[in-house]
Amino acid sequence: MSFKRLLEQHQGIALIDQDGSEMTYNQLCLKTDQINEELDQVNNNPLLIFILCQQNIATVLAITAVMRSHHVAFLIPETVDNSMLSKLIDIYLPNIIYHTDDTSQNIENLVNKPVALHPDLCFLLSTSGSTGTPKQVKISNSNLYENAKSIASYLEISKKDRAITSLPLSYSYGLSVLTSHLYAGASVLVSSASIMTRSFWQQIEQYQITGLTGVPYIYEIYKKLKLTDRELPSLKTLTQAGGKLAPELVTYFAEYAAKTSRRFFIMYGQTEATARMSYLPSDQVLKNPQSIGFEIPGGRFELIDNENKLITEANKEGELTYKGPNVMMGYANNRDDLASDEKLGSLHTGDLAYRDKEGRYYITGRKSRFIKVSGLRINLSDVEKFLLERGFDSACTGQDDALVIMIKSKDDPSEKVKHILHECLHIYPGLIHVKNTSSFPYNENGKKDYMKIYQQVTGELNNG
Amino acid sequence: MTQTKVNNIQRLKKVFSQSLSISESQINDELEYNSIQQWDSTAHMALVAQLEAEFNIMLDIDDIIDMSSVGKCKEILKKYNVEL
Numbered sequence: 001m002s003f004k005r006l007l008e009q010h011q012g013i014a015l016i017d018q019d020g021s022e023m024t025y026n027q028l029c030l031k032t033d034q035i036n037e038e039l040d041q042v043n044n045n046p047l048l049i050f051i052l053c054q055q056n057i058a059t060v061l062a063i064t065a066v067m068r069s070h071h072v073a074f075l076i077p078e079t080v081d082n083s084m085l086s087k088l089i090d091i092y093l094p095n096i097i098y099h100t101d102d103t104s105q106n107i108e109n110l111v112n113k114p115v116a117l118h119p120d121l122c123f124l125l126s127t128s129g130s131t132g133t134p135k136q137v138k139i140s141n142s143n144l145y146e147n148a149k150s151i152a153s154y155l156e157i158s159k160k161d162r163a164i165t166s167l168p169l170s171y172s173y174g175l176s177v178l179t180s181h182l183y184a185g186a187s188v189l190v191s192s193a194s195i196m197t198r199s200f201w202q203q204i205e206q207y208q209i210t211g212l213t214g215v216p217y218i219y220e221i222y223k224k225l226k227l228t229d230r231e232l233p234s235l236k237t238l239t240q241a242g243g244k245l246a247p248e249l250v251t252y253f254a255e256y257a258a259k260t261s262r263r264f265f266i267m268y269g270q271t272e273a274t275a276r277m278s279y280l281p282s283d284q285v286l287k288n289p290q291s292i293g294f295e296i297p298g299g300r301f302e303l304i305d306n307e308n309k310l311i312t313e314a315n316k317e318g319e320l321t322y323k324g325p326n327v328m329m330g331y332a333n334n335r336d337d338l339a340s341d342e343k344l345g346s347l348h349t350g351d352l353a354y355r356d357k358e359g360r361y362y363i364t365g366r367k368s369r370f371i372k373v374s375g376l377r378i379n380l381s382d383v384e385k386f387l388l389e390r391g392f393d394s395a396c397t398g399q400d401d402a403l404v405i406m407i408k409s410k411d412d413p414s415e416k417v418k419h420i421l422h423e424c425l426h427i428y429p430g431l432i433h434v435k436n437t438s439s440f441p442y443n444e445n446g447k448k449d450y451m452k453i454y455q456q457v458t459g460e461l462n463n464g
Numbered sequence: 465m466t467q468t469k470v471n472n473i474q475r476l477k478k479v480f481s482q483s484l485s486i487s488e489s490q491i492n493d494e495l496e497y498n499s500i501q502q503w504d505s506t507a508h509m510a511l512v513a514q515l516e517a518e519f520n521i522m523l524d525i526d527d528i529i530d531m532s533s534v535g536k537c538k539e540i541l542k543k544y545n546v547e548l
Contacts (some may be wrong), residue, residue, distance in 0.1 A: 079501060187471075194497070194498055194505050194508075196497065196509075196528070196529060197497070197529055197532065198526075198532075200529075203530065217506060217509075220509070221505060221509060224528070225528065225529065226525050229525075372508045384483055418485070419485075422485060424503070426501070428504075428506045428510075430483070430510050431506075463466075
């Protein structure tokens with residue numbers, strides 16, 4: 001089974017535009033067929049397409065068209081920095097750029113040279129949110145289908161459900177909200193409204209949205225906006241992913257869900273697994289607020305110790321690895337990487353975890369150097385590289401929602417550094433801490449001592 | 465224009481400039497939420513927190529989601545007896 005055939009079998013409303021106009025599954029298939037006919041006219045070969053994604057119908061149609069075709073799309077947020085986009089164009093040489101503005105002319109022809117694309121390849125998704133490296137995750141048609149199927153199954157998404165596109169469609173979690181609802185024959189309100197606006201909350205009521213989603217900082221906003229005091233009669237399900245939610249917020253929303261007979265799911269995943277690897281069932285969240293739950297249907301976790309041996313006993317920490325039909329085809333760093341499938345089998349998450357006696361998993365730390373800032377996964381080594389290219393010798397560390405940077409420099413470059421990180425990598429300056437130094441602290445192995453660096457920049461101990 | 469009003473306008477500009485990380489020259493009544501990359505939802509939360517701290521007020525939810533421009537923000541602050 002594939003999305004191409006499945007969508008043809010669904011009936012009823014698939015998409016709703018924020019102006020209220022509805023599109024049935026039948027119309028969605030016809031519209032995406034039209035787009036694919038246009039794409040096929042570009043040249044006869046499968047195309048590599050850059051879709052500049054916005055939160056609008058044109059973007060959803062372009063994405064769905066690609067899901068139903070042999071073309072491959074690189075999903076790029078429309079807000080991408082121009083220099084970053086030209087760099088990606090130079091590296092990947094896309095055949096066309098698909099614009100999603102409200103114009104009749106969407107297709108911009110770019111490179112005529114055919115590209116060798118693996119027949120199963122469907123999307124290229126950014127792994128680090130915004131770190132701006134050319135490294136992309138290769139997602140196959142079956143990755144996409146299996147991931148959507150699994151999510152639709154454990155969330156019990158039905159035809160009656162209706163989602164809203166509050167997460168970017170170019171982000172694996174946002175994309176999975178779309179695909180899991182299309183899988184189930186449910187409907188999706190395609191909205192560009194920010195959750196900080198009155199129109200967003202009006203849309204929730206007017207279009208009877210049944211599910212809300214969010215990364216941790218969105219849940220802080222939900223709390224600040226007193227989501228729990230709102231009526232929202234249509235709302236049935238809340239899901240959270242994209243990083244660890246503070247335990248007090250987990251409890252806060254779990255209590256709200258229990259009191260109002262709603263469901264609140266904690267979920268865990270990575271773009272490398274298309275989106276999802278585990279979920280904590282709604283009725284277990286209050287008792288286990290720290291857990292990432294159980295594997296999603298079709299997936300399996302394993303814990304590996306330092307000697308690369310399988311950990312079988314409970315409550316012992318190791319690296320979390322994942323096997324499942326949604327594990328990516330591998331990474332791509334350039335156009336030449338698009339022909340292959342690495343058949344990874346299992347995915348090393350880079351997260352350290354343990355399992356309790358009932359089989360629930362708990363993340364205890366990170367093996368590799370990633371933090372999440374405003375829901376964006378930031379590779380600290382990439383930030384160091386990025387800054388070095390711009391003349392700053394830096395040491396980057398931090399914890400979720402605090403990027404901590406030490407710069408080797410005589411004068412204080414804080415404002416400059418915050419500015420370029422904001423401009424190019426879209427990291428909110430209020431979450432960046434910068435200090436200059438004459439020399440970095442090193443540990444006995446001659447490596448930068450990131451713990452000391454964290455302390456010296458922030459004046460605090462890193463408990464993260 | 466009273467001295468308090470002049471001061472408050474200056475304080476407001478400073479709050480906007482700091483929480484959105486933009487220069488004070490970019491700030492005018494017509495500047496809208498989401499019209500510039502810097503004024504996104506994260507920055508909006510920071511803005512709300514800084515406004516509350518600077519003017520010693522607690523903003524209602526409805527006012528937070530109605531604060532769609534600098535001009536609108538001024539109108540809202542007036543409701544909280546901030547002279548602007």
